[in-house]
Amino acid sequence: TQLLEQSPQFLSIQEGENLTVYCNSSSVFSSLQWYRQEPGVGPVLLVTVVTGGEVKKLKRLTFQFGDARKDSSLHITAAQPGDTGLYLCAGGNSGNTPLVFGKGTRLSVIA
Amino acid sequence: EPEVTQTPSHQVTQMGQEVILHCVPISNHLYFYWYRQILGQKVEFLVSFYNNEISEKSEIFDDQFSVERPDGSNFTLKIRSTKLEDSAMYFCASKLPLRTPLHFGNGTRLTVT
Numbered sequence: 519t520q521l522l523e524q525s526p527q528f529l530s531i532q533e534g535e536n537l538t539v540y541c542n543s544s545s546v547f548s549s550l551q552w553y554r555q556e557p558g559v560g561p562v563l564l565v566t567v568v569t570g571g572e573v574k575k576l577k578r579l580t581f582q583f584g585d586a587r588k589d590s591s592l593h594i595t596a597a598q599p600g601d602t603g604l605y606l607c608a609g610g611n612s613g614n615t616p617l618v619f620g621k622g623t624r625l626s627v628i629a
Numbered sequence: 630e631p632e633v634t635q636t637p638s639h640q641v642t643q644m645g646q647e648v649i650l651h652c653v654p655i656s657n658h659l660y661f662y663w664y665r666q667i668l669g670q671k672v673e674f675l676v677s678f679y680n681n682e683i684s685e686k687s688e689i690f691d692d693q694f695s696v697e698r699p700d701g702s703n704f705t706l707k708i709r710s711t712k713l714e715d716s717a718m719y720f721c722a723s724k725l726p727l728r729t730p731l732h733f734g735n736g737t738r739l740t741v742t
Contacts, residue, residue, distance in 0.1 A: 549728060560633075560720050560733030561672065568728065606672065613727035614660050616674040616685060 520545040522609055522620035530626040534596050539623040541607035542589045549610040550583055550590045551617065554603045561606055597627045631655040633734035635721050641740045642711055650706045650737045652721030661704045662722040662731070663696065665689070672720070678704065711741045 523542045531537055541550065549568045553561035565574050567583035567590060574581045578601075580593040594601055604624050608617040634653040642648050654661050663675040676686040676696055683696065695707045704723075708715055718736040 551731070553733075559735045560722075562733070563730045566728070566730065608672075610728075613729075614677070614679070614684075614724070616662060616677055616687075617731060618674070619664075619672040621671040 520547070520609060520618045522607055522618055524605075524607055524620035524623050526623060527621065528624050528626075530628065531597055533598055533627055533629050536593065536595050537597055537625070538591055538593045539605055539625070540589070540591050541620055543609060544588065545609070546587050547609035547611065547618075548587070550587070551608045551610065552581055552590070552592055553606040553608060555606060555622070556603045594625075597625075599627045599629045601625060602627050631732075633721055633723055633732050635719075635734035635737050637737060638735065639738045639740070641742065644713055644741055645710050648708050648711055648739065650708075650719050650721075650739070652704045652706070652734055653702050654704055654721065654723030655732055656702070658723035658725055658732070660684075660724045660726065661698070662724075663706045664720045664722060664733075665717040666720065666736075667714075667717040675706070675719075708739075711739075713741050715739060716741045 525540045551566045552564045555561040565581045570585045570587045572583045578595045582591050604622045606622045608619045636651045661678040666672045674687050676690045677684045693709045697705050720736045721734045722731050724731045
């Protein structure tokens with residue numbers, strides 16, 4: 519069974535601070551997706567990384583896929599209250615097989 | 630932008646009752662999924678559906694669960710005899726083939742009392 523461990527589980531920071539959250543596995547995935555989920559709505563895809571060592575940027579968010587495709591990180595620069603939410607990583611294998619989700623990191627950014 | 634639509638947003642039912650959760654996937658998508666998320670726990674895969682049949686299911690998806698695509702637009706999840714532990718958010722998702730994004734609906738919160 520493939521598992522994804524996310525850390526930290528909870529993170530509370532002040533507006534303007536930087537942060538990094540991690541997603542680790544002992545298994546290799548062909549792709550790694552990051553989602554953000556707010557209360558009462560479904561997860562919304564932020565990014566997909568597919569190549570070992572790949573780095574993608576989405577405004578103040580930087581996503582990295584580990585060289586061995588077993589882990590990933592999400593770095594947020596100058597966090598804002600609007601970044602508050604549950605950040606989920608999900609690993610994929612071949613194109614249409616079900617995703618494996620981590621438990622998520624619940625981020626709270628305080629103004 | 631097209632969305633996955635789920636109804637109802639909240640369903641309360643008594644233990645032992647049957648429930649049907651409804652989903653309308655994005656119209657040109659071909660792969661359909663149900664996931665669930667028990668409060669405070671991770672999103673868990675239940676079942677995937679392609680070409681009018683189940684393509685994969687998890688251990689959670691036992692004989693009490695079934696899925697149907699009764700017409701060209703709806704994708705339903707039925708729980709025959711609900712248990713307290715079935716209380717969760719149920720998410721429907723759909724996608725195009727291969728490495729394309731998975732689009733989630735906003736979920737149905739099922740509460741079994």
